Amino acid sequence: MKLARLIACAALMASASVAAAAPSAQSILAASDAIRNPDRPFALTVTLVEYRNAKQVDSNTLTVYSKADASSGQFRSLIRFVAPARDANKLMLKNGNDLWFFDPSSKASIRLSPQQRLLGQAANGDVVTVNLAKDYQAQMAAEESVLDGDRQTRRCYKLALAAVSADVTYHHIEMWLDASTSRPVKARFYTESGQLLKTAYYRRFQPQLGVERPTETVIIDGLDPNWVTVMRYSDYAWRDVPEVWLQRDYLPRFKPE
């Protein structure tokens, strides 16, 4: 009996050491999140350029201030519209599914549902940063070579992400992460029924706030591949975002430097 227990213990320890050697899907996803998302409150500029049938049809510029919630780990963001001129200085607050839009001209704070889109193809959740490891359960689906956004062949882990709560923009995601660096390479986002909503390529990695981060995401529509949005990130900076700013009542007050 004692021998059997010893064998069982040895087997358990052996399996634990194997698990420690191969990183879990969830930890790879968390490492990838850390590459996309600075670990302190920050600000950046997002420029969205939208194409239809290879012609540019729209362009928007936003300034995004983000801070992770200490308890949930998820980001809350204040978004200021910079361009075009008609939308200048309008604001949006995103705290999970709690979305508020504020127009300084009419002083109206309007609550939005997650389905309401202000920016064409991009869902409101696309323009702010998200810690996927907090909202999705990851499983290793494959290890394969794929062409990345800069047309380099990369050895990648393909992860299958399933939403752990209903409060997320996408029901499930296929994500390819660089097997050696955990960099995000490519993702496909799906509805509950399995319909492809969009494909995203993460590219143009540059040192930003101490880490090599993607400075561009190319989004291709799932139904109409000729509908393409290029999201470019610039002006990364550490910015203090006091907790009191992240609420509806502060929107009329928000005046970034």
Place this chain on the structure above:
Amino acid sequence: MRALILALLATTLPALAADEDAAALLLADQTSAAAETSRDWRVFVEAAAREARPQGPGLAQHGTRLSVDARLDKTFAPGWRAVFADRLDMERLAGDTGNRNINTLKEAYVSWQAQPDRIADLGRINARNGVAMGYNPTDYFRAGALRSVVSLDPASLRENRLGSAMLRGQQLWTGGSLTALYSPKLTDNTSDRAFSPDWGATNQSDRWLLALGERLSTAFNPQWLLSGGQGQSPQLGLNLTALPNDATVAYFEWSGGRSDSLAAQALKGPDDAAFRSRSSTGLTYTTPNNLSLTAEYEYNGGALDENGWNGLRHGPPAAYAQYRGYVANLQDPATRHNVFFYAFWQDVLVKHLDLTAMVRYDVGDRSRLHWFEARYHWSRVDIALQTQLNNGDPRSNYGVVPERRVWQALVRYFF
């Protein structure tokens, strides 16, 4: 054969997808790298032509309008901010002897943020509350605020109005805030002069307001208000929103307190003070293709009920006109029960084409106001066509409007 087709599809589809992805990445390569920089101001000019056809027989009236709208929001020292918003409407009516120019000084105030969580403001401020779309009973500073109406779109009515002179302070904490403001009486006299700041329209009595917002959970963020002033009993207000599902926002806005009925106030009738409620209850549903549909029920406990309304509208015209003028100045519904529908569809069929439709329906007399707008925009230019149709019996809420059908075409240029 079927197996062969399936096998062919299986091999060709990934290749097609790869081609599409490659084409998309090529487009991204060609995207300009320059990001726009933020500005402290927004200025636009708008030119409009209008045709109004009367309810009965008669010729259509034509007019034109040129408007200049400017807004500046400037940080001039650390923690100090100056806000200025102004609009000039220059109207010309065919056949009219005079021209009508109206300037609306919407806001002019300074703001001092002593600490990140403590702010004070002084000047003319458009202090607006309310989560509803069509009628905002907790928007306590709306009375007398409209100086020039260029569109019946609720968004335009909220934007193109006078703020009130006030001193306002706000204390914030995590998930909540308390706002207190005091708006003093400045003068009794309103002014029609083109460039008058018209303090008499917005500051005819001493008023105050307390607003408390507290997020009880991510989903539940109520706002409580208490408003009062010279010659009025305190009014309590509540704003609530909820998210029943990913596509729907539900809202409830309520204000209640002792007050005379609007009829007693307008017609100088006997004191009939009682506790009266006003509320707006609505839903906004957004379809997967981004069409947002709002339905709102509006209740005004201070307005005439169906019997009272029928009595007034079939009675002396002077009393009827006096009542209507009084409630219009307050921006309150004239009757007890109203329904409001609003639809907004962004990027309809083609990119940059937005459609907006609105219906106001008076449940008591079954009159209706319809308003529709098609707007196409480029990066700096908007063009829009608007039409308005008033239906109903003579002297009904909307049937009495002298114009049955109004068309307006406009072009707006953003600098």
